[in-house]
Amino acid sequence: MTLKYVPSTTRKLARMLQCEGIEFTYSEGPAFRFPDFSCENGGQMLLLGQSGSGKTTLLHLLAGLLQPTKGSIKIDETAVENLSSSKLDHFRGQNIGIIFQTAHFIDSLSVIDNLIMPQYLSGKVIDRKKAMVILERLSLQHKANVPPRQLSVGEQQRIAIARALVNDPKLILADEPTSALDDKNASEVIKLLREQAEISGATLIIVTHDQRLKDEFEKRVEL
Amino acid sequence: MNLLKISWANIRNKPLNTTLSLLLLAFGVGIISLLLVMQSQLKEQFDRNIKDIDMVLGAKGSPLQLILSAVYQVDAPTGNINMLEARRVMKHPYIADAIPMAYGDNYLKYRIVGTTEKYAQHYGAVVEEGNFYSEPFEATIGRSVADEMGMKVGDTFYSAHGLEDNTDVHTNRIFTVVGIFAESHTVVDQLILTPIQSIWDVHTEEGDTIPDSEREYTAVLLKKKNPLAVMTIPNTIKDTNMSIALPAIEINRLNENFGLGMKALSAIALIIVIISFISVFISLFNSLKDRKYELALMRTMGASRSKVFTLILQEGLILSVLGFFIGFVLSRIGLLILSYFMKENFHYSMNDLGPIPMEWLMFIITIFVGSLASLLPAIRAVQIDISKTLADG
Incomplete structure (x- = not known):
């Protein structure tokens, strides 16, 4: 039996995200047309846009929280617009980690319980150890049993990153992750996000109007 | 981690609302239970002593x-x-x-x-x-x-x-x-x-x-x-x-007179119970406003609609069941106190603390009404527009 050689770059070159001709119209409100773009597996990309350019709408479309009026979105070769609503919930839980502009948590649960929440809700095996390892990677292990409300904004955003990572998502979507942070925290959080996405081999898409990030990313799409 | 744990954490996270709902339900159930068990035990004792005396x-x-x-x-x-x-x-x-x-x-x-x-x-x-x-x-x-x-x-x-x-x-x-x-x-x-x-x-x-x-x-x-x-x-x-x-006639008359007071008390207790369910409803409904984002977040993490529905329904049910049991225990404490006074004054006692059939019925009704009170909040939770909620965040 002979083994066929597969170059390691093959997987890297496969496209994680591919958007073509996406349009979205709110029932009572603005209509958006977004440029076509794609991102290779493991890539990191910035979607830049001013307020009102439909940044959050685009992120929600990518996350399958909204359905495009026109066009197609493929994540890891799956056309998300074709999935039924319950399949989509499952797909999202399994493959996508989302970080929002302001970090929100289940207030009644501790940091560590919030971190294992994606594992539980997406039906994966609950692995506290893994959640702890990620917390350690972000130097927040001492906050494990604290309610998230007691953390600073910067810490909360780091916990939100940890939560997005815990399920080993193929795709991490971040909506304005730095806009609420000062320069120091912003650059720390962005550094962390890029590092952690790389460590877990996830594709990172950041949607932002934050011009501070502009020069940090090679791959940018202006909306 | 499971839904029960999340529900329980949410209930504990709102101690004031929880206490109010539990207190109301426990008192309502407690009074009704006490009346029922007292009536049943007194009747049993009365019947036992009256037997075959015409x-x-x-x-x-x-x-x-x-x-x-x-x-x-x-x-x-x-x-x-x-x-x-x-x-x-x-x-x-x-x-x-x-x-x-x-x-x-x-x-x-x-x-x-x-x-x-x-x-x-x-x-x-x-x-x-x-x-x-x-x-x-x-x-x-x-x-x-x-x-x-x-x-x-x-x-x-x-x-x-x-x-x-x-x-x-x-x-x-x-x-x-x-x-x-x-x-x-x-x-x-x-x-x-x-x-x-x-x-x-x-x-x-x-x-x-x-x-x-x-x-x-x-x-x-x-x-x-x-x-x-x-x-x-x-x-x-x-x-x-x-x-x-004639014992049968006299005791019936006694029961009728007694019964009027009992009925009035039962009616008051019933009103308390109804208020308690309204309180469970309002408390769940209000907390939805604060937790809308949280629930949308859970949906983005892969929670299905049915999980979110179960979560909210469960919180109402936990409150109802807990309130019922506290009420049951209260009624038995009341019974023991009453029994003590009856023993002092009449040498009669009511010592059977076990549940009576009517209380099983009450338990089923409590579960039913408890789910009813949490049904609307649960449906609301399922209908949350995830994208809009997160965007408004």
Whole structure:
């Protein structure tokens, strides 16, 4: 039996995200047309846009929280617009980690319980150890049993990153992750996000109007 | 991690709302439960003591008082009746059985009843220690009397005139305990039984003889042979100081009067319960506003609609079940307190703390209404527009 050689770059070159001709119209409100773009597996990309350019709408479309009026979105070769609503919930839980502009948590649960929440809700095996390892990677292990409300904004955003990572998502979507942070925290959080996405081999898409990030990313799409 | 844990964490995260809902439900359920269990136990005791007694013959007066004193030993006797006149009724062809009684004395608040062996047999009281009395001034005592007073076979005591008072002691005659009954859960448990002759002799000087025509009973328990007895016998005693009372009728009347108060209390309790469910509803509904983002977030993490629905429904159910059980425990504490006072005053007790069938029904209703109260909030939670909620975040 002979083994066929597969170059390691093959997987890297496969496209994680591919958007073509996406349009979205709110029932009572603005209509958006977004440029076509794609991102290779493991890539990191910035979607830049001013307020009102439909940044959050685009992120929600990518996350399958909204359905495009026109066009197609493929994540890891799956056309998300074709999935039924319950399949989509499952797909999202399994493959996508989302970080929002302001970090929100289940207030009644501790940091560590919030971190294992994606594992539980997406039906994966609950692995506290893994959640702890990620917390350690972000130097927040001492906050494990604290309610998230007691953390600073910067810490909360780091916990939100940890939560997005815990399920080993193929795709991490971040909506304005730095806009609420000062320069120091912003650059720390962005550094962390890029590092952690790389460590877990996830594709990172950041949607932002934050011009501070502009020069940090090679791959940018202006909306 | 599971949904129950999240629900529980959410309930604990709102201690004030939770406490209010639980308090209301617990009090409502507690009062209803207490009324139900009290009614059921009193009825059981009443029925047990009334069994097979169709009529009570006694002195003219309040028929209810006659029943309460002769059958339940909780009220004062209506007076005495002439023995020979009473015996005429006892031998009436419509009467199947008759048990004469003479009472009105006590020993440290435990009533002394002069009667025949038939009385004990009627209530199924069997002698556990010693013997049934055979001579005057011998006494066989109920289990509660023996336990509470620490009396043993061979102990002696004096009787006192009246039912409570211990001032007018008949020191002329001394009673000896010759036997103790096993617990029968009837009125016998609280009584000291002795031959009727003892009661007569206590009230006369030694050596005096009283002609039969002057001897007296206090009451006679009657069992009829013919249903017509109820109609005819009162006519035969028209010219005496005697009267006939029917336990079934008197107790029904008592229940009706009692029942009115019970009904009013039940209605108040019911209103409290309804308010408690409204409180559960409002508390869930309000918390939805604060938790909208949280729930949308859970959906983005892969939570299905049914999980979110279950989460909210569960919170209402946990509150309902918890409130019910706290209410149940409260009702039993109330029962024990009431029982203590009843024992002090009437020598009756209500000690069966187990759930009664009506309470199982109440539990099912609680679950049902609890789910109903959390249904709308749960549906609302499912309908949350994830994208809009997160964008407004």
